[in-house]
Amino acid sequence: MSVEDRRVKRLPREVREKQILDAAVRVFSEHGYHEASMDEVSEVAGVSKPMIYAYLGSKEDLFAACIRREAGLLLEAIVAGVDATVAPDMQLWMGLKAFFEFVGGNKQSWRVLHRQVISQGGPFSDEVLAMRSRAITLVDALLVGVATKRGMDEHAQKSTEAMSAALVGASESLADWWLDHPAVPTRTVVAWLMNLVWMGFGDLVEGNTWSPSDH
Amino acid sequence: MSVEDRRVKRLPREVREKQILDAAVRVFSEHGYHEASMDEVSEVAGVSKPMIYAYLGSKEDLFAACIRREAGLLLEAIVAGVDATVAPDMQLWMGLKAFFEFVGGNKQSWRVLHRQVISQGGPFSDEVLAMRSRAITLVDALLVGVATKRGMDEHAQKSTEAMSAALVGASESLADWWLDHPAVPTRTVVAWLMNLVWMGFGDLVEGNTWSPSDH
DNA sequence: CCGTATTCTTACTCCGGAGTAGGTAACGAG
């Protein structure tokens, strides 16, 4: 009985670190950074608290490590999902699809990345805001490419960064909405967003702008 | 000297409550809910801590009160800014304009509403998510109106709610972006968003949909 | 001028939870 009963012990450091990070992501995603306690993380990870401090450092460090890992996975998934040789609209399509697929398959990761991080003004936000910036930059590059190629006017070009921010925000928001409506298939959600955003941008490129009648 | 030196004391309850709420909004917007301490709020408000507990209740209650007040002001500003008799696109324009103007003029309120609330899964989120829902519903009504009037197909109609969520998210995200680029005038930002979103929706209504070539 | 209600303060209690001290047990090398 001593063999079976005994908890699996004395695993190499790498494995424990992974277990701890997994547990941390789960706990943080459930309670948020502040409500989460190191005790609960240790409990979920099946490891005592000092291990966490020995391996991952302070609570802040631990959270940052979670962010870094998950953000890396997300970005990785996106760039892996995009074929840079196809047309811009298809690139956007593929990127969005990869994004939504990741969110659908890793809801916890998404919760940690999106909900938790933005609010804390701490050193974490840097981590995620950096990723967010990378995402925005990615989209911006796409838009700028299209805009300059088609000879978009200067004023409209200035708007691409803002548009990218809006698009990224729309994606995030739609992802949240989607979490509450899981019945909708991935392609559908992405198609909706593409229609909203690409058609709108297409008009913009063509010079088909909207403007208020009076005011 | 006793007259001037003496801090202004013994104000009626209403006034104190307002002072406390003002201070709370400021402190919460700077540090976030958890990092904010009641001691700091009391200090900023120029009132001792037990007053807060006497008038506004617990920290949670205080935060909820902030949210309620600010959310109310925001929604009020939006509906006040919209003329329900004009064309739908102008209604959206006016609503967005009112929204961005509010954000520009009340950055602290916005920070509290947007950044802080979403993350905490507590009873606050209900408050703001309710407001968010109202905003989405408002937009959705607009879109549905347009869609049905122009005989949009059923499939596309189903997407209006999602589109509204995306639009609200885009607005929020763009508002955040705007806070970092205050040089851009309000009208301009709103115009960008209108172009992106209304032109896209317009295409959708016309049946001008985008779809991926392969995949 | 007395009682009662309201405004307001100082000076605490108390606890959750971050972080640690110090020790035990398992492995691997020589």
Place this chain on the structure above:
DNA sequence: CTCGTTACCTACTCCGGAGTAAGAATACGG
């Protein structure tokens, strides 16, 4: 077998900050 190293635990310390007890000072009606 022993010595060093690494994995791991129990059982604490300690502090920030939420919330409170108990009373002081002012207003005001009668």
